[in-house]
Amino acid sequence: AGTGGAGTAFVPGQPVTAVVQRIEIHKLRQGDNLILGFSIGGGIDQDPTQNPFSEDKTDKGIYVTRVTQGGPAEVAGLQIGDKIMQVNGWDMTMVTHDQARKRLTKRNEEVVRLLVTRQSLQKAVQQSMMS
Amino acid sequence: MDNESQYSGYSYKSGHSRSSRKHRDRRERHRSKSRDGTRGDKSVTIQAPGEPLLDNESTRGDERDDNWGETTTVVTGTSEHSISHDDLTRITKDMEDSAHLDCSRHLGVALGVALALLAFLTPLAFLLLPQLLWREELEPCGTPCEGLFISVAFKLLILLLGSWALFFRRPKAFFPRVFVFRALLMVLVFLLVVSYWLFYGVRILDSRDRNYRGVVQFAVSLVDALLFVHYLAVVLLELRQLQPQFTLKAVRSADGASRFYNVGHLSIQRAAVWILENYYHDFPVYNPALLNLPKSVLSKKMSGFKVYSLGEENSTNNSTGQSRAVIAAAARRRDNSHNEFYYEEAEHERRVRKRRARLVVAVEEAFTHIKRLQEEDQKNPREIMDPREAAQAIFASMARAMQKYLRTTKQQPYHTMESILQHLEFCITHDMTPKAFLERYLTAGPTIQYHKDRWLAKQWTLVSEEPVTNGLKDGVVFVLKRQDFSLVVSTKKIPFFKLSEEFVDPKSHKFIMRLQSETSV
Numbered sequence: 001a002g003t004g005g006a007g008t009a010f011v012p013g014q015p016v017t018a019v020v021q022r023i024e025i026h027k028l029r030q031g032d033n034l035i036l037g038f039s040i041g042g043g044i045d046q047d048p049t050q051n052p053f054s055e056d057k058t059d060k061g062i063y064v065t066r067v068t069q070g071g072p073a074e075v076a077g078l079q080i081g082d083k084i085m086q087v088n089g090w091d092m093t094m095v096t097h098d099q100a101r102k103r104l105t106k107r108n109e110e111v112v113r114l115l116v117t118r119q120s121l122q123k124a125v126q127q128s129m130m131s
Numbered sequence: 132m133d134n135e136s137q138y139s140g141y142s143y144k145s146g147h148s149r150s151s152r153k154h155r156d157r158r159e160r161h162r163s164k165s166r167d168g169t170r171g172d173k174s175v176t177i178q179a180p181g182e183p184l185l186d187n188e189s190t191r192g193d194e195r196d197d198n199w200g201e202t203t204t205v206v207t208g209t210s211e212h213s214i215s216h217d218d219l220t221r222i223t224k225d226m227e228d229s230a231h232l233d234c235s236r237h238l239g240v241a242l243g244v245a246l247a248l249l250a251f252l253t254p255l256a257f258l259l260l261p262q263l264l265w266r267e268e269l270e271p272c273g274t275p276c277e278g279l280f281i282s283v284a285f286k287l288l289i290l291l292l293g294s295w296a297l298f299f300r301r302p303k304a305f306f307p308r309v310f311v312f313r314a315l316l317m318v319l320v321f322l323l324v325v326s327y328w329l330f331y332g333v334r335i336l337d338s339r340d341r342n343y344r345g346v347v348q349f350a351v352s353l354v355d356a357l358l359f360v361h362y363l364a365v366v367l368l369e370l371r372q373l374q375p376q377f378t379l380k381a382v383r384s385a386d387g388a389s390r391f392y393n394v395g396h397l398s399i400q401r402a403a404v405w406i407l408e409n410y411y412h413d414f415p416v417y418n419p420a421l422l423n424l425p426k427s428v429l430s431k432k433m434s435g436f437k438v439y440s441l442g443e444e445n446s447t448n449n450s451t452g453q454s455r456a457v458i459a460a461a462a463r464r465r466d467n468s469h470n471e472f473y474y475e476e477a478e479h480e481r482r483v484r485k486r487r488a489r490l491v492v493a494v495e496e497a498f499t500h501i502k503r504l505q506e507e508d509q510k511n512p513r514e515i516m517d518p519r520e521a522a523q524a525i526f527a528s529m530a531r532a533m534q535k536y537l538r539t540t541k542q543q544p545y546h547t548m549e550s551i552l553q554h555l556e557f558c559i560t561h562d563m564t565p566k567a568f569l570e571r572y573l574t575a576g577p578t579i580q581y582h583k584d585r586w587l588a589k590q591w592t593l594v595s596e597e598p599v600t601n602g603l604k605d606g607v608v609f610v611l612k613r614q615d616f617s618l619v620v621s622t623k624k625i626p627f628f629k630l631s632e633e634f635v636d637p638k639s640h641k642f643i644m645r646l647q648s649e650t651s652v
Binding site: 036038068101 | 649651
């Protein structure tokens with residue numbers, strides 16, 4: 001029980017450790033835009049206490065707030081409430097909301113590879129370690 | 132006075148072609164001539180060493196100019212204007228100097244005074260006549276009469292003071308037509324007094340009424356009625372116009388200076404006087420030298436076109452057709468007069484600023500040369516100066532910079548050396564700083580600031596389509612004319628405001644952080 005990771009809580013000065021899942025989303029072309037099919041919230045310029053999905057209310061990370069039905073994100077396995085840690089190698093734990101949006105909506109990228117974390121992952125790892 | 136024309140010629144010299152210089156010099160000479168006729172004797176004439184060089188240059192330029200043919204075909208509004216200006220100033224000066232023999236105005240005043248005296252003395256007469264004529268027959272009248280006597284005395288005193296406050300004022304203007312309210316009041320007072328006298332004559336004098344108390348009460352009622360008439364006068368003459376009902380826009384036709392004023396219900400002639408009173412302290416002084424675009428900018432428009440009629444025999448519509456053709460061709464032709472205008476304005480601005488800087492520095496430095504005598508200073512009596520001498524002492528060091536600045540801003544007719552010295556003396560006496568001394572010269576002030584004889588005109592003509600005793604209404608336009616410019620006044624009604632109320636509970640001011648923004652990707 002004691003070996004569980006630090007979770008997604010952020011301790012200043014210490015590296016963040018989390019159990020992550022790799023999700024690869026292929027963008028869908030709709031007219032002139034490439035869409036991913038989900039909505040994000042959060043960022044270092046936003047109010048973290050408004051985030052309904054975060055466990056720690058000081059967490060200013062980027063969270064998935066909505067997933068459109070049948071969209072590329074749902075197909076790839078993204079769930080609502082996931083915290084996005086990385087996008088194509090770029091860190092998303094300390095970015096502004098607009099920077100996060102830009103990193104996800106680059107026009108020349110057709111595929112985005114996300115590292116996301118959620119509380120159920122953490123619990124699953126803990127359970128598997130205990131059993 | 133030749134110096135003036137040469138200076139102005141020099142200031143326009145930069146950036147202009149030679150052919151246009153003739154226009155300028157001609158215009159400057161016209162202007163200096165008109166100035167000579169009426170005001171030239173008082174200008175600043177301090178000669179500084181370097182100046183004669185400039186004179187030679189500008190006259191030489193005139194002789195070198197050989198495109199004289201071009202100028203004769205141009206219809207120049209400016210040169211005609213300056214000639215007629217000259218004539219008009221001479222004519223109107225004669226008009227103003229002649230004595231005003233207006234019997235009608237003195238008649239009005241005399242009538243008013245007579246009526247006032249009559250009204251004032253009537254109650255006293257009412258009281259005294261029974262005593263004088265049939266004293267023996269009068270019933271004795273004790274305390275009530277005495278009370279009434281006191282009240283009559285005090286009411287008459289109050290009436291006297293009120294009339295003095297309201298009517299005994301120097302009239303501020305002569306109106307072209309009768310002042311309706313005042314006439315109305317005079318008629319009212321006259322009717323009142325006459326009717327009282329009628330009743331008195333019939334009921335009391337003829338029948339020799341013995342009841343003295345009744346007579347006294349009769350007199351007291353007259354005094355009361357007079358006090359109410361005085362109240363009516365206050366309301367009609369003073370109070371009604373106070374609440375603003377109209378906004379008047381006054382625009383000066385010569386240079387477009389405009390102001391807005393709020394007035395109440397007034398007749399057109401009273402509104403005109405109101406506007407004039409405000410004109411003298413609100414509008415910057417009318418400076419004819421600042422009006423026109425330099426002729427060099429405008430002269431190129433029409434010249435250079437000659438109209439040939441090819442075989443047309445009918446001469447009826449030739450002139451209009453020709454002029455229209457010329458105008459159309461001139462409009463189509465590409466001209467750069469706006470360019471010249473722009474650069475000339477920029478150049479002039481720069482020059483003014485340079486001269487201004489020099490003037491400010493010179494004045495500041497001059498003011499450091501004197502200081503007020505303190506008691507503890509031990510000074511030789513010969514070195515102590517009164518303000519006039521102090522002013523003269525420091526004037527010399529700033530005179531040249533001042534003269535150059537006034538010339539550049541074309542203000543030199545407005546300030547004579549004597550007036551500058553007087554103003555300097557005034558500023559020194561009141562411990563003013565150089566900046567305070569200069570505020571009079573750096574900005575063109577209102578007309579009333581300048582010397583009375585030159586700029587304060589008393590004769591204005593009111594031009595109006597409606598009778599001038601009509602009240603102001605929305606859309607009324609009238610013009611106040613002087614000989615060289617006019618004030619066009621237009622009326623607009625102040626809108627009716629619908630004010631509604633909204634109650635805000637002070638406790639309702641609450642704030643939250645912005646919700647997390649959500650972006651769909």
